[in-house]
Amino acid sequence: QLQLQESGPGLVKPSETLSLTCTVSGDSISSSPYYWAWIRQPPGKGLEYIGSLSYSGSTFYNPSLTSRVTISVDTSKNQVSLKLRSVTAADTAVYYCARKGDGSGSQYLYWGQGTLVTVSS
Amino acid sequence: QSVLTQPPSVSAAPGQKVTISCSGSSSNIGNNYVSWYQQLPRTAPKLLIYDNNKRPSGIPDRFSGSKSGTSATLGITGLQTGDEADYYCGTWDSGLSAVVFGGGTKLTVL
Numbered sequence: 001q002l003q004l005q006e007s008g009p010g011l012v013k014p015s016e017t018l019s020l021t022c023t024v025s026g027d028s029i030s031s032s033p034y035y036w037a038w039i040r041q042p043p044g045k046g047l048e049y050i051g052s053l054s055y056s057g058s059t060f061y062n063p064s065l066t067s068r069v070t071i072s073v074d075t076s077k078n079q080v081s082l083k084l085r086s087v088t089a090a091d092t093a094v095y096y097c098a099r100k101g102d103g104s105g106s107q108y109l110y111w112g113q114g115t116l117v118t119v120s121s
Numbered sequence: 122q123s124v125l126t127q128p129p130s131v132s133a134a135p136g137q138k139v140t141i142s143c144s145g146s147s148s149n150i151g152n153n154y155v156s157w158y159q160q161l162p163r164t165a166p167k168l169l170i171y172d173n174n175k176r177p178s179g180i181p182d183r184f185s186g187s188k189s190g191t192s193a194t195l196g197i198t199g200l201q202t203g204d205e206a207d208y209y210c211g212t213w214d215s216g217l218s219a220v221v222f223g224g225g226t227k228l229t230v231l
Binding site: 104 | 221
């Protein structure tokens with residue numbers, strides 16, 4: 001059973017870099033021909049796509065965040081990472097990592113439980 | 122302002138049927154597959170429908186999806202109180218080269 005677990009600081013200061021890690025268990029990232037994504041949800045609001053990483057190494061980012069975000073994979077640790085630079089209070093959200101299922105479209109079957117990151121001094 | 126448009130809320134009685142609409146454009150729904158998610162309070166989203174009308178293993182057939190042109194619809198029959206949740210549609214947007222979501226619809230089972 002594939003499991004995803006997000007981890008990282010729950011509090012980040014404005015202008016600093018938010019760094020989160022998604023640890024994958026139950027499958028090897030390097031052997032999986034799937035897309036991995038980060039999605040966030042501000043308190044009381046809807047889902048927002050941050051970006052995704054394909055098994056071939058291609059990355060796709062939300063145009064509104066592309067100048068500040070980097071998604072990468074560490075196959076040796078079976079982890080997917082997110083870095084969001086120059087954060088502001090608007091970046092306060094629950095951050096989810098997710099993996100695509102077997103379908104053709106952009107859909108996410110597996111999700112982590114999410115981690116709340118608050119941006120505040 | 123979300124790229125995909127959903128009604129903020131819908132409601133129906135237990136046992137009844139409800140539909141939730143998702144409207145987009147040719148750059149997203151019109152030319153890409155649609156998925157639907159259910160989010161219960163304080164939990165991660167759960168995939169209900171993918172590729173417009175397919176259900177992942179374990180999702181009951183009370184949930185169905187359809188697409189026509191630049192709009193998609195989620196249908197739920199035999200409503201249960203446990204279906205009270207927020208529902209989101211999502212798809213790829215070829216113009217943005219990004220996944221886009223609707224703003225979410227809160228389902229109340231009266």
